[in-house]
Amino acid sequence: MPPLDQLREAVHGIITSPRLTYRQRLHQLALAAEDLLPYPKISDDAERALAEGLVCDLAEGHAPYRPRYVLPDYARALRQGSDHLELDPPSTLDEAVDFLQILYHHVPSITGLPVYFGDLDAILAPFLDDTWTDERLDRLFTRFWRFLDRTIPDAFAHANIGPEVNPITHAVLRVDRRLAQVVPNLTLKWDPDLSGDEILAEAAAAIAEVNKPHIANDRLIRADFPEGYGVVSCYNTLPLGGGSHTLVRLNLLASLDHHRGTVERYLSHTLPEHVELTFEVMEARIRFLVEEARFYDHSFLVTEGLIRPDRFTAMFGIFGVAELVEGLLPGTRYGHHDDAAELAHDVIDTIAALVEARPVPYCRNDRALLHAQSGIAEDVGVTAGARIRIGAEPELVDHLLTVAPHHRRFPAGISDIFALEGSVRANPEAIADVTKGAFRHGMREITFNVEGSDLVRVTGYMVRLSDIEKLRREASRINSTGLGAESVENWHLLDRVPRVIGIESDPRMRSVLRQG
Amino acid sequence: MTLTVRHPLGRRSEILEVAGVDRSSFVDGPGSRYVLFLQGCNFDCVACHNPSTIGRCDGCAVCVDVCTSEALTVPTAGSILFREDRCDSCGDCLTVCPLDADPTIRPMTIDAVVADIARTAPFISGVTVTGGEPTLQLDALVRLFTRLGDDRDLTHLERLVDTNGSLSPAGWRRLAPVIEGAMVDLKAASPDRHRRLTGEGNEQVVESIRLLAEWGKLTEVRLLVIEGETDDETELAWWAEIVGSHAPGVPVRVMPFRRRGTRRRAHRWPDTSPETIQRVKAVLAAAGIETLL
Numbered sequence: 001m002p003p004l005d006q007l008r009e010a011v012h013g014i015i016t017s018p019r020l021t022y023r024q025r026l027h028q029l030a031l032a033a034e035d036l037l038p039y040p041k042i043s044d045d046a047e048r049a050l051a052e053g054l055v056c057d058l059a060e061g062h063a064p065y066r067p068r069y070v071l072p073d074y075a076r077a078l079r080q081g082s083d084h085l086e087l088d089p090p091s092t093l094d095e096a097v098d099f100l101q102i103l104y105h106h107v108p109s110i111t112g113l114p115v116y117f118g119d120l121d122a123i124l125a126p127f128l129d130d131t132w133t134d135e136r137l138d139r140l141f142t143r144f145w146r147f148l149d150r151t152i153p154d155a156f157a158h159a160n161i162g163p164e165v166n167p168i169t170h171a172v173l174r175v176d177r178r179l180a181q182v183v184p185n186l187t188l189k190w191d192p193d194l195s196g197d198e199i200l201a202e203a204a205a206a207i208a209e210v211n212k213p214h215i216a217n218d219r220l221i222r223a224d225f226p227e228g229y230g231v232v233s234c235y236n237t238l239p240l241g242g243g244s245h246t247l248v249r250l251n252l253l254a255s256l257d258h259h260r261g262t263v264e265r266y267l268s269h270t271l272p273e274h275v276e277l278t279f280e281v282m283e284a285r286i287r288f289l290v291e292e293a294r295f296y297d298h299s300f301l302v303t304e305g306l307i308r309p310d311r312f313t314a315m316f317g318i319f320g321v322a323e324l325v326e327g328l329l330p331g332t333r334y335g336h337h338d339d340a341a342e343l344a345h346d347v348i349d350t351i352a353a354l355v356e357a358r359p360v361p362y363c364r365n366d367r368a369l370l371h372a373q374s375g376i377a378e379d380v381g382v383t384a385g386a387r388i389r390i391g392a393e394p395e396l397v398d399h400l401l402t403v404a405p406h407h408r409r410f411p412a413g414i415s416d417i418f419a420l421e422g423s424v425r426a427n428p429e430a431i432a433d434v435t436k437g438a439f440r441h442g443m444r445e446i447t448f449n450v451e452g453s454d455l456v457r458v459t460g461y462m463v464r465l466s467d468i469e470k471l472r473r474e475a476s477r478i479n480s481t482g483l484g485a486e487s488v489e490n491w492h493l494l495d496r497v498p499r500v501i502g503i504e505s506d507p508r509m510r511s512v513l514r515q516g
Numbered sequence: 517m518t519l520t521v522r523h524p525l526g527r528r529s530e531i532l533e534v535a536g537v538d539r540s541s542f543v544d545g546p547g548s549r550y551v552l553f554l555q556g557c558n559f560d561c562v563a564c565h566n567p568s569t570i571g572r573c574d575g576c577a578v579c580v581d582v583c584t585s586e587a588l589t590v591p592t593a594g595s596i597l598f599r600e601d602r603c604d605s606c607g608d609c610l611t612v613c614p615l616d617a618d619p620t621i622r623p624m625t626i627d628a629v630v631a632d633i634a635r636t637a638p639f640i641s642g643v644t645v646t647g648g649e650p651t652l653q654l655d656a657l658v659r660l661f662t663r664l665g666d667d668r669d670l671t672h673l674e675r676l677v678d679t680n681g682s683l684s685p686a687g688w689r690r691l692a693p694v695i696e697g698a699m700v701d702l703k704a705a706s707p708d709r710h711r712r713l714t715g716e717g718n719e720q721v722v723e724s725i726r727l728l729a730e731w732g733k734l735t736e737v738r739l740l741v742i743e744g745e746t747d748d749e750t751e752l753a754w755w756a757e758i759v760g761s762h763a764p765g766v767p768v769r770v771m772p773f774r775r776r777g778t779r780r781r782a783h784r785w786p787d788t789s790p791e792t793i794q795r796v797k798a799v800l801a802a803a804g805i806e807t808l809l
Binding site (some may be wrong): 095096116200395396397398400401420421424426427430431432433434436438441 | 538539540542543546547548549610636639640641648725
């Protein structure tokens with residue numbers, strides 16, 4: 001633990017930072033207080049792995065007192081009302097939107113704000129009647145969207161639409177495209193039969209303008225989550241009515257640094273050891289959350305049945321696949337050479353088998369779920385998830401074919417961001433073509449960044465480039481802008497467009513402090 | 517590693533002389549498309565932005581002398597070996613070529629092209645063959661499109677050619693049945709101006725436009741707008757008259773001239789301004805020709 005005067009200095013820095021709003025300071029102060037507690041008990045080896053960055057807990061904090069990601073069953077809440085919040089079930093669409101707006105403020109996550117707004121078209125469909133013309137829907141959703149962006153200012157907060165299409169699905173796409181806001185992040189769950197080509201064409205046209213929505217391969221993901229699922233934060237697919245206790249990730253580049261010997265020995269010895277160290281940290285964090293902080297014993301979300309402890313899993317994240325395979329096979333380039341791609345497969349298969357075999361306490365089906373983690377601002381020199389190195393991407397189709405086979409191995413989500421030239425704006429059908437091809441090849445999800453937009457993706461969340469420019473001078477009302485700013489600088493994002501942008505960010509705003 | 521041995525191709529119809537491939541083009545027709553660039557053109561357009569696709573290599577090997585990365589060598593007299601893995605893409609070989617040819621292009625069998633398209637098929641709406649002038653390799657082109665149309669897994673792909681319109685009616689009668697459409701450039705209405713801009717007259721081009729429109733195979737007519745050349749009001753009126761009478765209702769696209777990549781006197785011409793494009797669109801609209809965005 002750092003000496004007290006250093007902590008005092010950090011707290012003073014938070015309280016006086018001109019680049020943090022009042023609420024952002026409050027959040028930072030809570031983090032500083034949490035980290036005064038000792039880390040949950042782990043072995044010396046695991047402690048060393050954390051300190052060296054071999055294992056990374058994404059600075060979630062020393063004493064987890066809420067799950068990282070929470071996906072309430074909003075449909076149930078709308079049906080039954082809430083005793084805790086003293087709310088009757090809504091009976092009209094206006095009331096239902098009000099109800100949700102209230103409920104969101106009581107849904108925690110690692111960011112202090114909700115990361116999931118629900119499958120809005122599906123949960124609001126029961127309130128639709130003939131009086132809801134497109135024009136009225138657009139007015140309602142314009143107000144709703146403005147409320148979300150101004151009061152839940154964090155781009156990890158995510159709305160879902162689809163796979164079934166109703167007038168709200170269309171209204172959300174229209175309004176979201178027109179307002180071009182950072183919040184909410186948006187995913188269209190798409191299934192060729194349930195959703196059809198028309199909504200995909202609308203989504204493609206929206207992507208061409210505002211780089212949203214992200215598109216999820218509904219049929220494939222649904223098979224992994226019979227209870228239903230939501231896409232939240234940077235493309236994490238998680239069980240509905242549950243979520244993820246924590247996300248702990250293994251840095252495969254650091255793993256390579258610890259390895260001496262053959263590729264075979266790496267797969268048979270080094271990698272399993274490092275996977276187990278990651279599990280150790282994960283398990284200690286889950287036990288603290290469940291047994292010490294006892295979140296699930298106290299939350300009204302549990303007592304009212306909006307989340308169920310047995311629907312919580314934990315996310316086992318990996319990153320740096322590209323650097324690992326290029327390090328193990330010197331002279332090869334991942335994305336260009338077949339043997340590098342094959343080794344990437346072997347590595348991922350090995351990790352997936354270990355994750356599928358290892359019981360984890362208090363987790364859905366007693367298991368964690370594998371996730372290709374999309375990076376944080378500090379990941380300089382190591383590539384997100386299983387992505388191809390930035391700047392080394394082969395042409396689009398080869399790029400898609402290289403990464404597609406990995407997707408089935410990552411039930412908790414894997415993302416690649418595909419950069420498209422601005423010429424696609426005149427021909428958005430091309431976006432639909434590429435999406436369909438990707439899904440036919442077994443990709444779980446796909447995201448695009450079209451050159452020349454102000455609203456761009458950094459790893460998964462949205463940032464307005466104009467906001468980053470402003471942040472150099474003053475506080476941003478949007479929490480995640482600071483993360484984007486650091487990512488932009490570390491990864492030369494502005495120089496690189498339309499190259500792929502890749503890094504998820506630390507959703508804790510530490511990066512903003514470090515910048516100061 | 518790609519090893520390419522260059523030698524004269526003659527009329528061998530199982531081989532396509534391929535200048536390049538784009539497996540996800542957004543600008544060569546609707547949707548994402550597989551685009552095959554074929555080497556060689558019978559026009560010599562001043563404004564060509566891709567001049568190294570014009571010539572056919574005769575094996576003179578001038579390029580080999582300037583290749584400092586040793587990607588180009590002469591294994592036997594009259595042939596040039598290209599090693600892609602050594603190439604640093606400096607472009608010097610293209611600059612020195614007296615024929616506007618490209619020693620890095622590769623002959624591909626139709627089998628190989630079909631296999632590559634099949635691999636890309638899930639991601640695309642169609643295939644566009646351009647160049648160069650694709651119809652110069654007519655035999656192979658007809659075979660390629662026939663193969664695509666006959667293949668159960670590829671027959672849904674829309675087949676387009678992007679052409680200068682110089683193919684003879686006899687040639688079109690072979691090609692038209694195996695394509696969904698052709699995009700034709702009419703680079704100038706006046707035969708003299710056409711000759712000045714392309715080295716050839718436009719009589720055959722106009723005839724191609726008429727025939728393809730009659731058969732319902734004309735997807736698009738294009739006008740490259742060059743300030744001081746093809747934006748002239750008299751010229752535009754004439755252009756509108758040709759297109760309006762021979763291809764009524766066919767989509768028309770006007771495109772701005774860009775200096776980038778051009779040679780000779782075109783390199784001194786200005787980029788066409790958005791205002792000029794708007795003016796041209798207005799003149800064509802007044803003559804009853806609606807243009808695409």
